[in-house]
Amino acid sequence: MVVAPYLxxxxxxxxxxxxxxxxQTVIIKYNAGNVQxxxxxxxxxxxxxxLTDDEAEIRAADKVIFPGVGEAxxxxxxxxxxxxxxxIPTLKQPVLGTCVGMQLMCRYSEENDxxxxxxxxxxxxxxxxxNGLKVPHTGWNSINQLRGPLxxxxxxxxxxxxxxxYAADVCPYTxxxxxxxxxxxxxxxxxNFYAAQFHAEISGNVGQRVLENFLKLP
Amino acid sequence: MLTKRIIxxxxxxxxxTVKGTNFVNLRDAGDPVELGAIYAQQGADELVFxxxxxxxxxxxxxxxxxxxxAHAVNIxxxxxxxxSSVADVSALLNAGADKVSIxxxxxxxxxxxxxxxxxxxxxCIVVAIDTRWVSRDNISLNExxxxxxxxxxxxxxxxxxxxxxxxxxxxxxxxxxxxxxxxDTDGTKAGFALELTSAVSGAANIPVIASGGAGSxxxxxDVFTTGKADAGLAASIFHFKEIDIPDLKHYLASxxxxxxxxx
Numbered sequence: 400m401v402v403a404p405y406l407x408x409x410x411x412x413x414x415x416x417x418x419x420x421x422x423q424t425v426i427i428k429y430n431a432g433n434v435q436x437x438x439x440x441x442x443x444x445x446x447x448x449x450l451t452d453d454e455a456e457i458r459a460a461d462k463v464i465f466p467g468v469g470e471a472x473x474x475x476x477x478x479x480x481x482x483x484x485x486x487i488p489t490l491k492q493p494v495l496g497t498c499v500g501m502q503l504m505c506r507y508s509e510e511n512d513x514x515x516x517x518x519x520x521x522x523x524x525x526x527x528x529x530n531g532l533k534v535p536h537t538g539w540n541s542i543n544q545l546r547g548p549l550x551x552x553x554x555x556x557x558x559x560x561x562x563x564x565y566a567a568d569v570c571p572y573t574x575x576x577x578x579x580x581x582x583x584x585x586x587x588x589x590x591n592f593y594a595a596q597f598h599a600e601i602s603g604n605v606g607q608r609v610l611e612n613f614l615k616l617p
Numbered sequence: 618m619l620t621k622r623i624i625x626x627x628x629x630x631x632x633x634t635v636k637g638t639n640f641v642n643l644r645d646a647g648d649p650v651e652l653g654a655i656y657a658q659q660g661a662d663e664l665v666f667x668x669x670x671x672x673x674x675x676x677x678x679x680x681x682x683x684x685x686x687a688h689a690v691n692i693x694x695x696x697x698x699x700x701s702s703v704a705d706v707s708a709l710l711n712a713g714a715d716k717v718s719i720x721x722x723x724x725x726x727x728x729x730x731x732x733x734x735x736x737x738x739x740x741c742i743v744v745a746i747d748t749r750w751v752s753r754d755n756i757s758l759n760e761x762x763x764x765x766x767x768x769x770x771x772x773x774x775x776x777x778x779x780x781x782x783x784x785x786x787x788x789x790x791x792x793x794x795x796x797x798x799x800x801d802t803d804g805t806k807a808g809f810a811l812e813l814t815s816a817v818s819g820a821a822n823i824p825v826i827a828s829g830g831a832g833s834x835x836x837x838x839d840v841f842t843t844g845k846a847d848a849g850l851a852a853s854i855f856h857f858k859e860i861d862i863p864d865l866k867h868y869l870a871s872x873x874x875x876x877x878x879x880x
Contacts, residue, residue, distance in 0.1 A: 433715070435687070435710070435711055435712070435713045436687065436713060436715060439687045439688050439713050440691065442688060443688070443691060468738055468740065468741070469737075469738050470738065528822060533822050533823055533824055533847070534822065535739070535740060535793065535823075536619065537740070537793065537794065537823075537824050537847070538619050538620060538622055538662070538824065538847065538848070539619070539620045539622065539662055539877040540618065540619045540620070541618060558620065558877040558879075560692070560693055562740040562793070563740075578618070579619055598693075600691075601691060601692055601693045601715055602691070602692075603657070603691050603692055603879065604691070604879070606691065607691055
């Protein structure tokens with residue numbers, strides 16, 4: 400088991416007197432392929448969580464993680480069938496969308512002409528195949544122009560792991576920028592909604608720090 | 618900037634790490650979970666686990682191993698060996714694997730690539746191509762790489778497929794990456810097959826992981842420059858500490874190759 404130096408900062412599991420209900424993080428259950436990796440990542444940092452698509456349970460959670468791997472229109476259809484597309488934008492607690500989860504929180508995705516939830520007023524566009532750069536953008540790339548609580552403690556040009564063919568442009572909500580073919584939003588934030596295009600759950604100690612920063616949010 | 622990736626490969630038999638020369642004379646090189654976690658901590662960019670003797674009976678051992686690895690490592694890892702169905706892939710991904718690698722089953726049934734890409738997304742489907750140079754005096758071919766013939770079953774069985782054409786086909790069918798192993802250089806420590814790697818990387822618009830032949834740090838320099846590889850994979854030189862991963866990554870960075878340095 401790899402032990403990172405900041406492992407002891409998890410906000411959960413040790414109830415203090417008068418604090419009998421531990422913080423509850425919910426991972427939204429839907430047809431996203433990487434849910435298991437997200438669960439293991441939370442296990443590694445000692446956070447408790449539940450996997451659910453139950454509206455009441457999601458609403459009652461302290462933190463909500465909205466993962467995603469796969470194709471945008473299929474994922475949106477799945478969310479609509481269960482009413483999750485209406486629920487997620489109304490949540491008041493901190494919400495973290497990752498990869499396709501982040502893209503679905505935007506306004507529109509070019510991937511199969513998909514109308515998304517519109518939390519971030521920005522479109523998601525495919526990388527053009529230029530300059531011999533391969534698509535999907537696969538591997539470790541650096542993020543910079545970092546701001547906001549989720550990037551706390553990260554050095555500029557921290558490396559995180561990406562796999563995606565579509566990306567959101569840089570916009571006023573951008574809290575981290577990555578450059579591949581064109582500069583794009585590696586992270587977004589608007590009010591209580593946070594999002595990361597990269598896979599924090601498998602992005603080494605940097606990704607682990609992003610998850611810890613999210614779980615530490617008030 | 619997108620970095621080149623260094624990938625240690627752990628060959629697994631009966632839940633243990635093994636590696637031999639040209640796929641024979643296997644030697645025990647330790648516990649895969651412990652080794653994987655060490656590599657992740659040392660700055661490996663990804664891990665590949667190849668179950669080299671996958672049979673139905675051993676499947677449960679493999680799934681259990683995948684679960685342990687997924688708990689212990691915080692970088693992406695790929696599992697390959699004996700995967701031949703949607704159900705196999707589903708079981709591995711559910712156990713926590715980030716990607717799966719298919720080889721013989723894709724050659725036997727190329728439609729499996731389409732099926733897996735549709736079901737799980739291209740990002741988690743790696744097609745492994747084992748290739749060997751075959752001289753065919755009676756065939757006149759334009760491209761050198763066209764005489765690299767795809768092999769299956771751990772490199773023992775030649776197929777009718779030529780490497781470049783197969784690489785393009787697997788991309789078109791939805792593979793997310795190609796793991797290219799030169800059976801001619803594998804185990805020799807004489808360097809990667811640069812011309813072959815460069816040809817495949819130039820033909821495919823998906824990342825190519827070069828494998829087979831790494832013996833020195835300069836071999837990695839060559840595979841990323843001349844060979845145009847996106848990632849370099851090796852096994853025994855890492856397992857037996859002939860090359861230290863942090864040293865290798867610093868060396869490559871000093872040669873102007875984009876690297877993720879974690880220390």
